[in-house]
Amino acid sequence: MDKKKLRQHLLNLRQSLSLKEVKSKSNKITSHILKNFSLIKNSKIFLYVPIRNEVDTWPLIFYCWENHIKTYFPRCEQVPGKMYFYLVQQKSELSPGKFGILEPSKKCPIFSGTPPQIIFLPGVGFDLRKYRLGYGGGYYDRFLNKPIFQKSILVGLAFNFQIVKSLPIEEWDKKMHFIVTENKIF
Structure with a gap:
């Protein structure tokens, strides 16, 4: 199956999840993260605000804010x-931006300095080699190919059905260090 068809197939599967299923699976993913990754006070991490039945990162976001x-x-x-x-320190600093996704206000401080400890990434799909299939815009691909992020730990967040045997990959695709699903960590 080519990338476009696979992307649509996986998006359709994800959209078919009920809100209850998304919450339940996402809570298990958050639990795996908190048990297995060292999130240190005053460290830097990159997260995303979920859209269209992506893994719900809000519990993790609130945990990070509460723990500085x-x-x-x-x-x-x-x-x-x-x-x-x-840098966002509270929900009120987020508002709908391009694509209707909650984004930081331009008044928030832009990232600079030392690289983040961990970058949590959304994805439409991932494969067993830990490559990521995004939405097709290349935003994360271009961003992650900057040299500063070479030492950051890349963690893909997905539901188990989003893991496929193999994805067609391009030279710019970045391999994740880990993929966390509700069932396990790859």
């Missing part, structure tokens, strides 16, 4: 394909 973990979120800019991360 510096949490950065993506903002897609008008320049096609450009994405930057901004």
Whole structure:
């Protein structure tokens, strides 16, 4: 199956989940993260705000805020394909942006300095080699190929059915260090 067809197939499966299923599976994923990843006070992590039945990251977001973990979120800019991360310390600093996704206000501090400890990534699908299939815009691919992120731990978040045997990959695709699903960590 080519990327476009596979992407649509996986999106259809994800959209078929009930809100209850998304919450239940997402809570298990959050539990795996909190048990297996060292989220250290004052460290930096990159997260995302979920859309369209993605893994619900809100419990993890609130955990980070409550524990003073510096949490950065993506903002897609008008320049096609450009994405930057901004420090967000409370939900009121997020508002609908491009694509209707909650994004940081431009008043929030933009990411700079030392790289984040962990980058949590959404995905339409992942394969057993830990490659990611995104929405097709290339935002994360371009962003993650910057040298500063070479030492950051890349963690894909997905539901178990989003894991496929093999994805067609391109030279710019980044391999995840881990993929966390409700059933296990790859």
